Amino acid sequence: MGARAQDMNDLTLATGLKLLRNKHYEDVHARSIELIKKDVNNPLPYFLLGVVAEEHKNYSKAPELFAKAAELGPDVVHFQIYHARILSTIGQQNAAKASADKAAALNIDDASLADTIGVVYSRAGYHQLAIPFFEKAVSLKQDRANYHYNLAASAQFVGDFETAKQAYSRALKMDDGHYRAWSSLTSLEKQNAENNRLPKLKALFKQAEGDAEGRLQIGHAIAKTLEDLQEYEESLAWLLKAKEAKREQLRYDRAAGQKLFESAKQTFKTGTNLAATSADNIPIFVVGLPRTGTTLVDRILSSHPMVVSGGELNIFAELIKAAVNTPSNMVMDAETFQLAASSDLSGIGEAYIQNTQERANGSRYMVDKMPLNFFYAGLISRALPNARIISLRRGAMDSCLSNFRQLFSTRYSYYNYTFDLEDTAIFYRLYDDLMSHWRSVLPPERFLEIRYEDIVYDQENQTRKLLKFCELKWDEACMRFHENTAPVSTASSVQVRQPLYSGSIGRWKRYGDKLDILKNALGDLVQD
Numbered sequence: 391m392g393a394r395a396q397d398m399n400d401l402t403l404a405t406g407l408k409l410l411r412n413k414h415y416e417d418v419h420a421r422s423i424e425l426i427k428k429d430v431n432n433p434l435p436y437f438l439l440g441v442v443a444e445e446h447k448n449y450s451k452a453p454e455l456f457a458k459a460a461e462l463g464p465d466v467v468h469f470q471i472y473h474a475r476i477l478s479t480i481g482q483q484n485a486a487k488a489s490a491d492k493a494a495a496l497n498i499d500d501a502s503l504a505d506t507i508g509v510v511y512s513r514a515g516y517h518q519l520a521i522p523f524f525e526k527a528v529s530l531k532q533d534r535a536n537y538h539y540n541l542a543a544s545a546q547f548v549g550d551f552e553t554a555k556q557a558y559s560r561a562l563k564m565d566d567g568h569y570r571a572w573s574s575l576t577s578l579e580k581q582n583a584e585n586n587r588l589p590k591l592k593a594l595f596k597q598a599e600g601d602a603e604g605r606l607q608i609g610h611a612i613a614k615t616l617e618d619l620q621e622y623e624e625s626l627a628w629l630l631k632a633k634e635a636k637r638e639q640l641r642y643d644r645a646a647g648q649k650l651f652e653s654a655k656q657t658f659k660t661g662t663n664l665a666a667t668s669a670d671n672i673p674i675f676v677v678g679l680p681r682t683g684t685t686l687v688d689r690i691l692s693s694h695p696m697v698v699s700g701g702e703l704n705i706f707a708e709l710i711k712a713a714v715n716t717p718s719n720m721v722m723d724a725e726t727f728q729l730a731a732s733s734d735l736s737g738i739g740e741a742y743i744q745n746t747q748e749r750a751n752g753s754r755y756m757v758d759k760m761p762l763n764f765f766y767a768g769l770i771s772r773a774l775p776n777a778r779i780i781s782l783r784r785g786a787m788d789s790c791l792s793n794f795r796q797l798f799s800t801r802y803s804y805y806n807y808t809f810d811l812e813d814t815a816i817f818y819r820l821y822d823d824l825m826s827h828w829r830s831v832l833p834p835e836r837f838l839e840i841r842y843e844d845i846v847y848d849q850e851n852q853t854r855k856l857l858k859f860c861e862l863k864w865d866e867a868c869m870r871f872h873e874n875t876a877p878v879s880t881a882s883s884v885q886v887r888q889p890l891y892s893g894s895i896g897r898w899k900r901y902g903d904k905l906d907i908l909k910n911a912l913g914d915l916v917q918d
Contacts, residue, residue, distance in 0.1 A: 401418075401421050401422075401434070401438075401551060402434070403434060403437070403466070403468060406418055406422075406434065406437075406438045406441075406477060407438075407441070409879065410438065410445070411449070413656075415442050415445070415446075415773055416657035417795040417889070418438050418439075418441075419439065419442055422434075422435035422436075422438045422439050422442075423435070431462055431728040432462070432881055433458070433459040433460075433461075433462035433463030433466065433469060434463070434800060436455050436456075436458040436459040436460070436462065436856070437455070437456065437459035437463070437466075437468065437469050437472065439455045440452050440456040440458075440459060440472060440473075440476070441456030441472070441764070441856060442561065444456075444472075444476055444479075444630060447807050449476070449479065449480050449719070450567075451601050453476050453477060453480060453482075455792070456472050456473035456476050457473055459472075459473070460473040460489065460492070460722070464492070465496065466496075466844060467493055467496040467497065467498055467503060468503070469504050470489055470490075470492045470493035470496065471489075471490070471493045471506050471507060471510075474486045474489035474492075474493055474506075474507070474510045475488060475506055475509075475510060476492040478509070478510045478513050478514065480605055481704055481708060481721060482708065483513060483514040483515070483703075483704065483705075484509050484514070484705060484745050484748075485512065486513070486514055486718070487510065487514040487516060489510075490510040490511055490514075490519075491506050492576075493507055494507060494519075494523070496686075498523075498526065499530070500525075500530070501527045501528075501531035501534065501537065502522045502527070502531075503535070503732045504524075504526040504527040504530065505524060505527035505536075505540060505605035506522065507520075507523045508520040508521070508524040508527065508540055508541075508544070509540060511523065512540070512543065512544050512547075512564070515700075515701035515702065515703075517544040517547045517548050518548060520540075520544045521541065521544050521545065521548070524537065524540050524541035524544060524803070525541060526870075527540075528541055528542075533559040533564055533566070535560075535562075535564040535565035535568050535571070536561070536568075537830060537869065537885045538557045538558070538560040538561040538564070538571075539557070539558065539561040539568060539570060539571050539574075539861045540804070541557045542554045542555075542557030542558040542565070542571070542574065543574065544557075545557060546574070546578065551578060554578060555575065555578055555579075558571045558574055559575065560628070561663050562575070567594070567597070567604075568745070569594070569598065569603070569604045569607035569608050570607050572587070572591065572594065572607065572608060572611050573607040573608065573610055573611045573797065573860060575613040576591070576614055576615060577614060580618050581615040581618040581619060582616070582618065582619070582830070584618060586615050586618070586619070587611075587615065588612065588615055588616075591608055591611050591612045592612060593613065594608045595608045595612060595632075596630075601635075602635035602636045602638075602639055603636070603800070604633050605631075605632055605634075605636075606633060606636045606797070606800070607634055608629055608632070609629065609631055609632020609795070610629070610632050610797045612628045612632070613625045613626070613628040613629040613632060613795070616628060620900075621668065622900040622901050622902075622904075623901060623902060623904050624829050626901050626904050627717065627903070627904075629794065629795065633808075633809045634802065637809035637810055640803065640806045640809060641806065641809075641882070642806040642809065642810065642813040642817070643806075644806040644813070646724070646815055647807065647816070647820060648818060648820060649724040649891050650723065650724045650727070650765070650766075650825065651820040651821070652724075653724040653725075653727035653728050653731075653825050654765045654766075654768065654824060655768075655771070655824060655827050655848075656728065656731040657727055657730055657766075657768035658767070658768025658769070658770050658771055658772060658828075658831055658832065659732045659831060660830070660831050662768075662771075662831070670754065671743050671750070671754055671756075671776070672754050672755050672757075672776055672777070672778065672859055672860070672861070673742070673746070673756055673757075673758055673774060673776075673777045673778075674691060674697070674755060674756065674757045674758070674777070674778045674780065675706075675757075675758050675760075675763050675767075675770055675777055675778070675779045675780070676688050676691070676702050676758070676759045676761075676780050676782065677760070677761055677764035677767065677779060677781050677782070678761055678764055678781050678782030678783065678784075679761060679764075679782075679784070679789050679793060679818070679821060680761045680792075680793060680794050680798070680805075681789070681792035681793055681795075682761075682782045682783065682789050682792070682842055683782045683783035683784060683786075683842035684759055684761050685759065685760075685841070685883050686748040686845065686871070686890075687704055687759075687780060687840070687856065687873075688757050688759040688783060689871040689874050690853055690856060690868050691755075691757050691758055691846075691856060691857075691860065691862075691868070691876045692855070692860055692863050692874060693865075693868045693869050693870065693871045693873070694755075694867065695867065695868045696753060696754065696755050697753065697755040697756070697757060697860075698749070698750055698755065698756050698757070699756070699757045699759065700746055700749035700750065700757060700759075701749070701757045701758075701759060702758075702759050702760045703722065703749070703758045703759075703760050704745065704760060705742060705745050705746060705758075706738075706742055706760075706763060706766055706769075706770060706773075707721050707722055707760075707762075707763070707766060708721060709738050709741050709742055709745070710726060710730050710735075710738065710766070710769055713728055713733060713737075713738060714726055714730050714733055714734070716729060720803075722762070722765060722804065727765070728786075728866075729770075730769055735769065737771050737772040738769075738773040738774075739773040739774040739775075740772060740894075742773065742810075746758070751834075755860065755862070756822075760871050762804060764824070764825070764828075765824075767779050767781070767828045767832060767837065768828065768832070771832055771833070771836060771837070775836070777836065778836060778838070778859060778860050779828075779832070779836060779837045780836070780838050780840060780856065781828070781837065781838065781839045781840070782839075782840060782841075783823060783825070783839055783840070783841045783842065783844065784841065784842040785843065785895070785896075785898075786818055786822070786912050786915045786916060786917075787893065787908065787909070787912065787916060788894070788896065788897055788907070789818060790811070790814045790815055790818050790896055790898075790908055790912065791897060791901075791905065791908070792894075792897075793808050793814055793817075794808055794811060794814050794908075795820075795886045796808065797896075799886055811905070811907045811908045811911070812907055812908070812911045814908065815837040815907075815908050815911030815912045816911060816913065817914075818915065819911075819912070819915060822915060825839065825885070835859075838855075839857065839858075839861045840852060840855065842895075843895055845890070846890050846891075846895060847892065848891050849869065850869060853869060854869075
């Protein structure tokens, strides 16, 4: 007790963090309040109270406290980094990046802090900025597997696959049970009969019994390997096993899903008036189900000298959420769409342009490639009438299979439908219905549907169609999209650096009758 009392009497940044690591939340809280009473401009107590709030998942109070500490103590690297981290956690990536910039200008000699800045930058899509901090974290503490993993992931997104392989391999040497590293390493290269990790992966899957996340990661790696070996039915069987435990944890709520789609429809109806707009900026929203060609179109367009890719941004959704201020902790939900349907969106468009200025880098044309913005097509048209919305379509069976095969982040409930084939089909039917609605009500000069298969088989004509829709002149560079060096923060990071190929079209036919559940649930959309 004596040592702890001494800690309390001499509360500093180091002793405060030590007490919090030992879960002495009440002591730190009480002492911090005392410090504020003595000096309202002391940043330390606000910081420590922010840590307490964050530890207790109070994501409304923690950002406010960290912001206060960062304001009062601008030269303390912990204050800036923790502020950046909490902003990233709650999805405010632009603000998180700005705080990370402040931290990056300070002296950082701690591996954990360097890694945290890297994570903030990578979540915001700035992988080139993240890599030096991941490298610093690795150099300061070489035995931490996750630091190597983070470096590998950003290296993969910028197309440095050799560095990625080496860093994933180092992570696994330090932690043989780093399931995400096994999954990521397997995804980087095609497996063959002579070079694969099946025995090891199957042993790891057995070892992960009772660990839903571990089984999800390793099971996906096994399924990917088996598909490379053309063992399609066995691959699907492993996918089903991989997702089983996670599906029980994260069941897709079909009723809530239907309500979400129906609410999105109400945001733009026939006869909706569009506000006047300036032609200075022309944002291009590339939307659609994941794994249907959105990254491909982003790369084609951003290969044009007048177009910049902003990456997958959640900015528009955040602006809508802030404008209607619904109480849920979800950025996108039915209530938000219901209120937005009757809300004045004046100012949202201008705020979006301001919030994307840095990413646009002076260009009039910026691509926002957040697939789930298909929910927001009506609101985008109302807030940004000068925007172009390009909706990617792909055959229903291939779309659903690709979504089911994809390992999405389990941080977001929006992808819970991908744990079950029937749920995936139900989600697709709702999506198809929403696209029909947008087609009927949105101005055709602002909303374009384009098929992935058409791009693959008729690349030049479809590229001309895309450029004409965006009022861009023809540029041959768009045909060489695979030479585009910009980072790709999606599962397509390897594929889009290769020329077009048709191997994934009709992929579902390789699985025989094992996809009958999916076919039956899709019904008349199977031939879409």
